[in-house]
Amino acid sequence: MRCFVLAVLTVGVFASNDDLWHEWKRIYNKEYNGADDEHRRNIWGKNVKHIQEHNLRHDLGLVTYTLGLNQFTDLTFEEFKTKYLIEIPRSSELLSRGIPYKANKPAVPESIDWRDYYYVTEVKDQGQCGSCWAFSTTGAMEGQFRKNERASASFSEQQLVDCTRNFGNHGCGGGYMENAYEYLKHSGLETDSYYPYQAVEGPCQYDGRLAYAKVTDYYTVHSGDEVELKNLVGTEGPAAVALDVDYDFMMYESGIYHSETCLPDRLTHAVLAVGYGAQDGTDYWIVKNSWGSSWGEKGYIRFARNRGNMCGIASLASVPMVARFP
Template sequence: MASSSPDSKRLTKPFSLATLLVMVSCCTHFALAAREVPAAGNDKAMRERYEKWMAEHGRTYKNSAEKARRFEIFKSNAHFIDSYNAAAGPGAKSRPGLTTNNFADLTEAEFNNIYIRRRSLPRPPSVVETGFMYGNVCLSHIPASIDWREKGAVTPVKDQGSCGCCWAFSAVAAVEGIHQIKTQNLTSLSEQQLMDCSTGANNRGCNLGDMNEAFRHIVHSGGLTTEEAYGYEAKQSTCRSSGKQAAAKIRGFQYVPPLNETALLLAVAHQPVSIALDGNNTAFRFFDGTGIFGAADEQCTTELNHAVTAVGYGTDENGSKYWLMKNSWGSRWADMGYVKIARDVASNTGLCGLAMQASYPVA
């Protein structure tokens, strides 16, 4: 849900869903060549790599002891990344690469404590509760691919920082999308307003939340203000929405029929959709953005612990189908903050459970 070193750009968003609590395949020779080459087996080469990484990510530490500890963590992660990439070999097909990104000095436990919060799997939502407005749309009537960024319905990638509030970023990105589609006005909306003011039983600030509860709050409170008017702080504070003008409103939300990637396709063809999935995967954490995640042997579960926003779908040059997801880990992660995740490859749950608890706002 966030990085220990906030992205210099800004902050992205997270998610969740109502009765639920939640909270790329082009590895060509060129792509492989661009990946990290295993460091020479000596400590000097690794230290030089570490110092270069620190400079690139603007990382500093409180003392030499902490720097030394972080170096050991970095070294362990770098060895894993190098081994993973080397295992692919120059002729590997459809295997994503990994990179020492801004999470490379965190242990798995530290990363999970910040970004991934485990929860028991809730039951799939009942579509009867909200309806599904795209249920009668024919597949032949939707485009073969869509990228809502190209249509002006997606704000720049944000960074949730050291706060497990992906639920808020996911919900806000979906609202930003439908607001632009309806009004032709792309507006960056406030995640902090949801953090501070959407505080029902399932929404706990930096300790995860429910996108659908966030949608309900937006409906009942009269809308969301802009990010400029109510800036992100990466922590929960007192609600300060009084007197702030709503920049976007919604009438409600609907669930995508669960365990159905075809239904999800129909929804994403019409607007960005909030997605719950399993983000607790080392390969996902260090994904370098090339190719399609899950097109090769990347493994994940259906334990829903992270939220992203589906902003498109398509098929790559190798014929591999994918979902285009906007994450909230900053623009240094994966492909400038976006990831392509394999589509129609994992029975009815979707890879990493992405088709289990999806929802979208109705404007």
Template sequence: MIFVSVVLIAGVSAMSIDLLQDEWNTFKLKHGKKYDPLEEHHRKQVFLYNKHIVEEHNQRYLRGETTYYMRINEFSDYFDTEINNSLYGFNITDYLLHVDKGATFIRPTDYIPEEINWEHRGAVTPVKNQRGCACCWAFSATGALEGQVFLSKNVLVSLSEQNLVDCDSRGDGCSSSGNMLSAFAYVSQNQGIDREDAYPYYARKQQCAFKNVTVGARSAGFTAIMFGNELILKEAVATRGPISIAFHAMHSFRTYKGGIYYEDRCNANNLNHAMLVVGYGRERNQDYWLVKNSWGTGWGLKGYAKVARNRGNNCGIATIASYPNIKL
């Protein structure tokens, strides 16, 4: 009997190992991953660790202990240094050097709707993908510019992140040292930013190739929104359209898949990632911000996230916010 039990246990263990190997192989195939044998060993360990974290978290979600769920994605075999170097590129220090040079947001006196979605209203371009370049700030900036162009001219034009990566001298290309205010200032001083179809994205810094004849938008500076106030951010989103924000995107954010994201380990002042708030609403008795990310449509809710609203400025979503002033 003991012998039979040992054989059964061994059989189950072998089956588990085979299933894990199949999942790993499927993951590599789906995301086009290829590694040499030594690197593959390390990558697989990272993948299995993240798989465990995701499954454990999702069990908590099913028990109602958390408000969002996660999924394995293309980043699930990344080392932490790779995540930091390829996804997060917001520089708060340089942002703060610029903030006093902008206009101050004037709070509206009119009625503010309880929900709004600028993507549904046509002010938001399709979700983009920064890929291995840590220039989230450029995508946040173009998103805000695109929204302001739409609201001013009733036309949606996709603008060039590559133009900012290559030409904004205060940014550092694909390194973690850019911010949206610097981008808005560049567009203002440069007398414009090119359309994306004329200056496509390559996910690496190249020589500046801006062309005056293909300008898609012109900026006249920016407006800053009061630090850390979610009510005022709501007013700005309702009346001024999509708003550039910064976010503390460490911990579980890279594996977010759905639900309303709330992370109590976040630091509202340690901001490392830039995104675009395109709306807000309420779901299952929970307030949320609708946020457009720049990690492709395979991440989150087809590239979007619903982030907890009115829960203590979670992850610093209202700590730093701004939008460009469009020059007509």
């Protein structure tokens, strides 16, 4: 996809080029009827112009990340927010039932990528369902299951979407990772092969005979503390986190993302912090998203770290304690 974006950037006026528009629609399997085609093309053209202008700033060394065309390029940010983002309460607004985390190891590694230890499954795609919280939950579960049971499993987001309303979640209308943990203290979690993802909420079809893992408790960090989050991720494994998504995040392609417009006290999307590191003196988090592998760096984003809890990445962080069910 990067080569396609570079080809686009060599063209003077994006939206005037029919070939580029049609090629983008072909790649992302987009079809429109009549006036809607013109409407979507106009939005696409404005987004592509923004991508071009931003990437020119990157080439001048003014920003540390690039933007690119993806499956969202025909949406306004307002449309994108309605389809893909939710409102997640901060931990300070809720009575957290987790255990405050205190690192008990003598040293936390300066960098870690849990993908190298098989703690992280393949990138998934939530589709047009506000179920990011379920993907964040299963991602944290998958890491801890690998750590404790020495086995890999890809857990069911659909079970959490369908079965956790009594614990305060709302299916595709949003949810909260700690509510999912509370549910999983009482019920086991099936794998996605037994309970596959549908991207719509349906009746709960949980079958305890097929459950694979459970939550015994969970760690949380003090809201907004990136040092504590580093300790948690560095010693325990991938952590469920939430952040505020802005316009550029929607079109992120590569590099270390830094935002001046997102807010640390507004959380709109749940993701998974799978590690951290530094490049040329810039600290970053390695974050797994749930928008498919064509977004970002094969489904991931390197997210600026130690920038005052940028976008709220340390405002709602947790790691479950996981055991085999029952």
